[in-house]
Amino acid sequence: MSTIKEEIHALSEEMLTNLGKLVAIDSQLAPAKEGMPFGEGPAKALEMGLQIAQELGFKTVNLDNYCGYAEMGEGEEIVGIAGHLDIVPVGGDWTYDPFVLTRKGDYVYGRGTTDDKGPVIEALYAMKLLRDSGVKLNKRVRLIMGCNEETGSKCMKHYNEVAEELSCGFTPDANFPCIHGEKGHMSMMAYSKNTKIISMNGGFVSNAVCDNCTTVIPAEARLKEKLEAAFSQTKLQEYKVTEENGTLTIYAKGVPAHASTPALGINAAGVTCQCLEEAGFEDDFVKFYNSHIGTDCDGSGVGLKFADEYGDLTFCNGIVKTQDGVISCTIDIRVPVTLKADQVREMCQGRLEDENGRIEIGTIGNPLFFPRESPLVNALYKAYVDVTGDTENKPMVIGGGTYAKSLKNIIAFGPEKLGIDYHIHGADEFILVSGMEEAVLVYMEAIKNLLAI
Missing domain, CATH: 3.40.630.10 (Zn peptidases)
Structure with a gap:
């Protein structure tokens, strides 16, 4: 040899x-x-x-x-x-x-x-x-x-x-x-219903963690200082909050990772929503994101937390985009090999929509x-x-x-x-x-x- x-x-x-x-x-x-x-x-x-x-x-x-x-x-x-x-x-x-x-x-x-x-x-x-x-x-x-x-x-x-x-x-x-x-592959799209956020854009592909995000919101009294305090406690690589003309612009840089292993990354959009809530920014979409998507990468917010002997279900937000006042988020899910498509639908039934936002199920691919x-x-x-x-x-x-x-x-x-x-x-x-x-x-x-x- x-x-x-x-x-x-x-x-x-x-x-x-x-x-x-x-x-x-x-x-x-x-x-x-x-x-x-x-x-x-x-x-x-x-x-x-x-x-x-x-x-x-x-x-x-x-x-x-x-x-x-x-x-x-x-x-x-x-x-x-x-x-x-x-x-x-x-x-x-x-x-x-x-x-x-x-x-x-x-x-x-x-x-x-x-x-x-x-x-x-x-x-x-x-x-x-x-x-x-x-x-x-x-x-x-x-x-x-x-x-x-x-x-x-x-x-x-x-x-x-x-x-x-x-x-x-x-x-x-x-x-x-x-x-x-x-694992099987499943896609979802999340949408805002009502939001004060002027724009939120980040990520570059749906099958990787959203590793950068720029968010513009209306300025509020002392909000800049509260946000900076919240962001200082995160594991982001970089963040910046600037105030101009009655608005705050938040730039967050997370850590990239493949959608099959999202826990290895840091979701910049997820951390931003988390910090907005911690800083007291009251917003319907922020509530929806934190309760349904979050930063845990396990799908628990929509009832999909599951593991079998071959691995866990993983849940990844890849792209965040604002268009015509609506914020959308791509969600990439990897489904354990022992779960069937109808079981996945049943697990998240009734958990995909509330007064603050909605999630639509896209494709569900079979495992190998x-x-x-x-x-x-x-x-x-x-x-x-x-x-x-x-x-x-x-x-x-x-x-x-x-x-x-x-x-x-x-x-x-x-x-x-x-x-x-x-x-x-x-x-x-x-x-x-x-x-x-x-x-x-x-x-x-x-x-x-x-x-x-």
Whole structure:
């Protein structure tokens, strides 16, 4: 294995160069153009991804700019690897240019380095090294590159319509050691009915904690001093209260976090509402927000507090917006795998509206669950353990949603290591070069194990 490690290490600079080509492309969802269903950026990223694969000697196919794939091997069965090339908005305060790959020692910064352009490169080089080693490929191995994972996975819906079903596989878009379940996803929208707040705006995506918020309210006697006293007791990174022309403007900077782990962040809008109430600002929407949404991240305000053996329900306010005098809030909920959609509706029935505001239920997506003992889970987990020697961490259930919910017979598998915050969906997202090299080796072993199923 040491020889293979040396081979991988020798390819590090080449992998980073190719990753830099992908990171340089702003592949956020954009208005559709002819032949570009998700806009120009995702189509360019796909073109570049397929070009890199072609240069490495793989057969490539573009499926109408929804997605594409690189393939090797022969046979009817397909071992699939599904990664995505689209990204979330940049957002936050970056130290480095998000579209220029920047290396500082073992750290390499840029939007998409870990989610998910870096893992696509890792999987591609795992395929290359496996092919070059002469391993017998009794099945085809297909790396699918999608363009719409962050905003609906319509790319995989198209794949299912026009391409062959996978026999087994994984998506490199989560954590090691192995993900055998993904919570269901539920969306809600909260709306004000009556409010004295002039404007309240914050957050940049619905699937991340609202990490900044600017609120304008009418000035009241001594309110500025009371607010400053309340904010001084919070864990915000920054806050500022200014008074001008009879209004107070409140800026609050919280801590970003993915919607699947909102307790790791600090919700700037939630803290603002909390402080407004503590300072004595009487407002219907503030009351509604604090009683129904709050800062606890557990859904208790609407009757959704729940946990099973695989994890807790999580509740995240991502965006706050004021339009035509109405404040709206996006709510992203990750539902434990043992709960069904009708149970969730029943739990919050009668808890979504009062005289101060209302909440509407949007989509409720089903969870994904593979038994821990299934051949797919065992094959991937064994690959991780054989390379890393880590037997302490076990296959787990996560709150995030991946392509595993869109494609049959795959689960999420790496490359993030537990205990490391890669700043996914936040500023200064990074990948570790050492982690990248290890992931290539894990994915090589994983493909070999899947070929043997």
